[in-house]
Amino acid sequence: MPVNKHMNLPINSPDDRPAPESRIVINGGRPLRGRVRIAGAKNAALAVLSASILADNEIVLENIPNISDVRAMLEIINYLGARSTWLGPDVVRISGGALVQREIPYRLARKLRASNLLLGPCLARFGSARIALPGGCNIGSRPMDLHFKGLAGLGADLGIEKGFIRGTAKRLRGNRIYLDFPSVGATENIMMAAVLAEGQTIIENVAKEPEVVDLANFLNNMGARIRGAGTDIIKIEGIKSLGGRVRYAIIPDRIEAGTYAVAAAATGGDVTLENVIPPHFEPLNAKLREANVKVEEGEDTLRVSAPEPLQPVNIKTMPYPGFATDMQSQMMSLLCTVPGTSVIVENIFENRFQVAEELRRMGARIKVEGRVAVVEGVPRLQGAQVKATDLRAGAALVIAGLMAEGQTQICNAYFIDRGYKNLERKLKSLGAEIDRI
Numbered sequence: 001m002p003v004n005k006h007m008n009l010p011i012n013s014p015d016d017r018p019a020p021e022s023r024i025v026i027n028g029g030r031p032l033r034g035r036v037r038i039a040g041a042k043n044a045a046l047a048v049l050s051a052s053i054l055a056d057n058e059i060v061l062e063n064i065p066n067i068s069d070v071r072a073m074l075e076i077i078n079y080l081g082a083r084s085t086w087l088g089p090d091v092v093r094i095s096g097g098a099l100v101q102r103e104i105p106y107r108l109a110r111k112l113r114a115s116n117l118l119l120g121p122c123l124a125r126f127g128s129a130r131i132a133l134p135g136g137c138n139i140g141s142r143p144m145d146l147h148f149k150g151l152a153g154l155g156a157d158l159g160i161e162k163g164f165i166r167g168t169a170k171r172l173r174g175n176r177i178y179l180d181f182p183s184v185g186a187t188e189n190i191m192m193a194a195v196l197a198e199g200q201t202i203i204e205n206v207a208k209e210p211e212v213v214d215l216a217n218f219l220n221n222m223g224a225r226i227r228g229a230g231t232d233i234i235k236i237e238g239i240k241s242l243g244g245r246v247r248y249a250i251i252p253d254r255i256e257a258g259t260y261a262v263a264a265a266a267t268g269g270d271v272t273l274e275n276v277i278p279p280h281f282e283p284l285n286a287k288l289r290e291a292n293v294k295v296e297e298g299e300d301t302l303r304v305s306a307p308e309p310l311q312p313v314n315i316k317t318m319p320y321p322g323f324a325t326d327m328q329s330q331m332m333s334l335l336c337t338v339p340g341t342s343v344i345v346e347n348i349f350e351n352r353f354q355v356a357e358e359l360r361r362m363g364a365r366i367k368v369e370g371r372v373a374v375v376e377g378v379p380r381l382q383g384a385q386v387k388a389t390d391l392r393a394g395a396a397l398v399i400a401g402l403m404a405e406g407q408t409q410i411c412n413a414y415f416i417d418r419g420y421k422n423l424e425r426k427l428k429s430l431g432a433e434i435d436r437i
């Protein structure tokens with residue numbers, strides 16, 4: 001059997017990820033300067049694409065980032081019969097498909113965590129669901145008890161057998177549901193099921209992330225009747241069916257933007273982010289300003305610079321509108337060379353400090369104790385060979401490489417491709433010396 005020249009695996013190996021050797025090389029120490037356009041939000045795109053299977057109508061989605069997680073989600077909805085095609089670099093049309101209930105196999109579900117967002121839509125559309133569990137993610141066990149509790153509250157019968165999520169729901173009925181924790185995925189799954197349930201659903205203690213609001217807005221464009229998204233309580237009046245020709249542009253990616261903002265500050269640069277929604281940055285901007293970073297808000301731009309020496313800060317990750325866990329690793333990199341002591345508490349995921357190990361290889365002084373990391377600023381980071389362990393850890397290592405003296409090589413760069421489109425190109429345009437080998 002022919003072998004894949006990279007991975008020495010059979011050419012048709014199910015492991016179709018790019019070779020782990022796909023590595024990013026950075027010669028650091030140069031300030032980032034210029035303008036960069038931010039793409040659509042990965043976590044809004046994944047939720048909206050899941051919701052698109054709730055109807056057979058023609059849907060055109062704009063501002064969809066062509067990243068590997070989105071391509072993996074498109075592969076899954078096409079497998080269920082939706083017909084999605086790219087009409088442009090960031091425009092996807094879904095139309096003309098005849099959706100059928102099919103078991104979503106592990107080879108598709110394993111490619112992204114968010115495959116679990118198909119649970120609610122499959123139950124609402126087909127009355128049943130069989131989805132291979134996406135498997136643990138590096139940052140934590142990623143349980144689904146809140147998803148199951150909420151969907152069971154709507155009348156679904158759910159279980160896990162032989163590595164598959166199994167669900168049936170003859171008829172979903174509206175109910176009052178309280179979420180012990182404002183889980184983003186659970187809020188989204190319950191919302192997508194409730195829009196086609198009989199009667200009213202009230203979900204309390206919901207996630208308020210902008211991506212949840214974007215999903216609600218998209219569903220309302222499809223004829224759903226959802227109120228209160230972005231507050232603690234969402235009310236949904238169930239309807240018989242969704243449809244209509246829909247054209248919808250998703251929100252920009254506040255985490256991609258935040259990553260470039262932190263990179264600009266960490267390299268002592270001056271970068272203007274274009275196509276952003278400034279209110280989505282309140283949590284990050286407050287922390288950057290506390291660290292003495294200069295942030296200037298425009299209509300749909302943010303200008304980030306670091307004219308003064310930075311100050312150490314303490315960070316506690318919290319559900320929105322608290323400080324985003326998805327920005328925690330990136331801030332850890334920035335704080336590595338800020339004189340003084342910074343304390344980071346990661347309250348959302350139980351294993352999201354793995355990047356500390358890799359930063360230490362670059363000379364960082366970080367002590368991790370459970371959910372607390374203490375960062376002692378050092379004068380400079382040194383370039384080194386490091387490895388990405390998850391998407392945002394990879395982004396944090398790119399920032400560290402941009403800050404460091406000398407060359408940094410980041411392997412397992414495919415993790416970064418899950419959430420960042422054209423990363424090297426965008427950073428090169430800002431003056432970075434960065435390449436992919």
Ligand code: EPZ
Nearest residue numbers: 043114142143144145146147183184185186326348349391
């Ligand atoms: C979403 O993940 C995002 N992913 C994550 O982004 C993000 O970090 C996270 O929300 C928090 O903001 C997508 O939107 C595709 P959660 P999700 O359910 O929905 C616990 C990235 O880098 N929990 O809000 O999985 C869970 O263990 C990714 O873009 C339960 O206990 O996050 C975690 O500790 C990473 N039971 C906490 O809640 C459940 O049933 C937050 O999880 C569900 C979650």
